[in-house]
Amino acid sequence: HLVCPMNVSPVVDPSKSSHEIWEEFSMSFTPAVREVVEFARQIPGFCELSQHDQVSLLKAGTFEVLMVRFSSLFDVKQRTVSFLSGRSYSVEALRSMGAGELLSSMFDFSEKLVALQLSPEETSLFTALVLVSADRTGIEDVSLVEALQENLIRALRNLITKNHSNEAAVFTKLLLKLPELRSLNNMHSEELLSFKVHP
Ligand code: HEM
Numbered sequence: 001h002l003v004c005p006m007n008v009s010p011v012v013d014p015s016k017s018s019h020e021i022w023e024e025f026s027m028s029f030t031p032a033v034r035e036v037v038e039f040a041r042q043i044p045g046f047c048e049l050s051q052h053d054q055v056s057l058l059k060a061g062t063f064e065v066l067m068v069r070f071s072s073l074f075d076v077k078q079r080t081v082s083f084l085s086g087r088s089y090s091v092e093a094l095r096s097m098g099a100g101e102l103l104s105s106m107f108d109f110s111e112k113l114v115a116l117q118l119s120p121e122e123t124s125l126f127t128a129l130v131l132v133s134a135d136r137t138g139i140e141d142v143s144l145v146e147a148l149q150e151n152l153i154r155a156l157r158n159l160i161t162k163n164h165s166n167e168a169a170v171f172t173k174l175l176l177k178l179p180e181l182r183s184l185n186n187m188h189s190e191e192l193l194s195f196k197v198h199p
Contacts, residue, residue: 001097008085018199043128045148061134064181071110125156
């Protein structure tokens with residue numbers, strides 16, 4: 001099994017080699033990863049960062065951006081997860097195929113994000129902030145990234161003030177999503193690593 005929803009299906013053909021399984025999985029998630037790169041290029045100021053810092057932020061933040069973008073794959077009411085093929089699987093089925101605590105944490109995250117009822121514009125700005133807030137280890141020009149982050153925070157706060165009556169609460173909850181995403185990212189990286197070691 002390969003229980004990541006970025007795959008076409010959690011069930012893998014037992015006659016395939018681990019190389020073939022990984023090839024097929026890559027074909028499934030690569031378009032989504034490319035979209036993150038395209039999205040990053042459109043963040044005002046992102047392309048002014050050095051090539052090195054752009055790559056570092058993308059490496060650290062792509063999963064987190066995808067998590068926000070694909071949070072709708074987690075159907076909290078039905079307790080199902082849609083895979084990229086469009087087919088959905090119950091939590092129980094995924095658990096029996098090896099999914100664990102991380103799956104539950106992703107459900108919690110998605111439920112709280114959806115509850116904030118962000119507009120597409122707000123989601124997009126929040127997603128830009130997620131990427132620019134990615135792990136700073138190895139960043140060459142931290143102050144340039146910080147300046148970019150401050151602009152995005154200001155723009156997001158203005159937009160939320162315009163759209164929500166309880167803006168302070170919504171804005172605070174959004175900022176508190178950043179460390180949650182970091183933690184999901186760390187847990188997910190461990191799943192990915194251990195899958196690579198024993199597929
Ligand atoms: C698990 C890869 C993005 C959700 C995994 C596993 C791998 C993987 C190899 C382990 C599978 C197993 O042990 O059966 C990747 C790659 C990604 C990616 C390469 C980059 C494109 C995402 C995103 C989400 C996600 C964006 C959420 C929207 C999950 C879940 C699991 C998982 C729910 C199972 C967790 C559990 O065992 O509790 N992923 N993933 N992945 N991934 Fe991903």
